[in-house]
Amino acid sequence: MKHVFSLELPAGYRVQDVLAFHSRDAESVAEQVGPAAIRKGMLLGGVPVVLDAALPSGACTAEIDLPRARNVPPDLAGRIEAAARNILGLRIDPAPFAAFARGDALLGPLVARQPGLRIVQSATVFEALTWAIIGQQINLPFAIALRRTFILQGGRQHKTGLWCYPEAADVARLQVEDLTSRKFSRAKAETLIRFAQLVADGALDIEERADNPIPAICKNLLAVKGIGPWTVNYALLRGYGYADCSLHGDVAIRAALQRLLGEDSKPDMARTEQILQQWQPHRTMAAAHLWASLADRPNESA
Template sequence: MTWQRKLPLPAGYRLRDVLAFHRRDAESTAEQVGADMLRKGVMLEGVPVVLAVDFAPTEATCTADIDGSATPALERRIDEAFSSILGLRIDPGPFCAFAADDPLFGPIVRRQPGLRIVQSATVFEALTWAIIGQQINLPFAIALRRTFIQLAGRRHSCGLWCYPEAPDAADLAVDDLTSRKFSRAKAETLLRFAHLVASGELDLEPGADNPVETIGQRLLDIKGIGPWTVNYGLLRGYGHADCSLHGDVAIRAALQRLLGEEQRPDIVRTEQILQQYQPHRTMAAAHLWASLAPPDDNDTA
């Protein structure tokens, strides 16, 4: 079954940033990216779905190729996933206005107009990616992510792998991962998290009685998950506007460059600096990450 809609793109939409984020896996396991197109496989409501986007100057044609029937719940997930992978969940305008005259962020905001936060298709994808990527370099994290997808995911009828959901991951054993270069601690944390979500003990659905801040606190209570993982997961998963990435090495390196200092600020000082930009710390992090990239390189973590 096919689901389709057109989404208007905001003025100054930075297509190159979006494509670079989804192009990280050079083997195109679950994503295929071209000059003006994107295809991403993901499990939604237990169904393999390929999210396809064809870009025009002012709009994106979004098509979901569903290996099954569309339910209202699945259509809602598809709609949310498109907004996330296109970076349309957070309006960058408020932070740009807030930081326009700021001596630290003003110059980089002016150099990077329209910068957006590109998100994962689902909250589960964002949080598992954060767990996989914590404390290792990006190329190795991408290789582990590819392994995780091929172990727990499912192939769409078109051949593209679909990123798994919690029940898929919960079926794995620790040895399935450790035999493929996952550390035991990382494998145990990943599966512990998947089991909590699959069982319903950890509710990732935000609402009036389950705000994102509460979800973040519950995540912190899980063995193996720390503040960086939670903040990065909330950023990529919910588009939460005020995530503090003070523990991120790249954030500290960017601040060192902006401050013109010989050493990176420590985590405590970095947190103090970023607190000045509440409630826009997510966009502050995005601008700091982007400030480290050469002008012709927009790859992001």
Template structure:
């Protein structure tokens, strides 16, 4: 085993409890474990099982990577990127808070949840597969399917924690492997289609330096079974893109209905138009709208009805 150690400074007002809550949704803790000091998360990187062990203090993340193998080229940079994701450090919430400081509707929401952040999946592939798995089913069932997916396609770290699979691992599965474990055929086909395209090199999930978000969005929309909501959710949870428009999300529309005090949810077109005023910080607008619902999430966010 190879061990790597490093630290990350945490911004003032960092909301540790939000990060812990996000990574403790699966009570069986097959791939993420909450500890007294922070969390442990299993991932596969360049084919090697890795556990990220993170202790969170008031102002610092003390990080250790436990790698089942030798450190490969680019591994430290990949580990650092995954850490930024799982700790919600990609998007600075302050620019949005400044933008809406005098907004009569959004300013009160930011005062209720100052410093709210978007916690992400460790990688774009994890975010995409999670979006596909959880689409249009309740959250508890989605978490159970995700657990099954990890146990089928992932690999176990020497510590016993399971590691979320990479595309090459998922590509080895068959449709029957998934449908026999309560995946719908449509979900199974989309998951395998995505994994095989990525594994074959036909689809890159790397952001290009120029027009990266536009290009990756177009490439993903060309994959059968992936629609605009899945793309936007992946941009948010996988890439930390600051200007996602989640107008197709039922929960966003419900929160906007509540915020506006109206009797019915606004449709997608009106929601999209309303969110435009918060560009280029629409991701944080969505985060505060989600948070404004207050109740625990009963269903995965869904595309428009």
């Protein structure tokens, strides 16, 4: 079964940025990236889906492993299209930030060198949160390797052969040893499974709605053992497309500020938070430009 749709890509859309983000894992099992296309496997509502997005046309085709249904349910179609907007970086319009930062002494030159830079997101909020947990306090190459293992342990394989990133119910069934035997620390494995069980049981609602706004979601996430402010802010950026995330705990952000300020050492977290506050309510895009400034040092960029 297929669902076909098209997304309008804005003028100046930076195709290569999006392709580069999704091709960071050369051995990826859930994404395939070509010269002008992204193929992404994911589970949505328990249904294995492979999304093909052609760039720069914005034409999308989702192959859905739902053999008994005659038509794609509207709710599933909506989730597929939302995932496509996420992975193509269409949630946050960069224009307001560019206008805001144009006269800023620190950020202005960075923004001028990277016009149209966008935040590329994970396909779903659950993927963003689990990726943030996986990436806590380790370097990017190791985090990418763990993510691949996580997909193989918790995900499911689509009939086309591509693996689908797992949902909460899939991860909740794992045992801690399924991950610790494959280079996960016990603390990281326990946090991932604990988080997934809370989501799968309905005890933790991670879907943003009028009756479950971002502040409430943040408070509930921070109450989960093993999830701290950096994880929450990173998930706000990659999962919710929230425009004002403070990544003051991020090592790469601090390294970028050190370079930008011309100082001998990275600013500490408190000073980094203070610096970032001057760019409210656009701290998410500020983070994107700070990361981009480290493009020649890819192991530091999230």
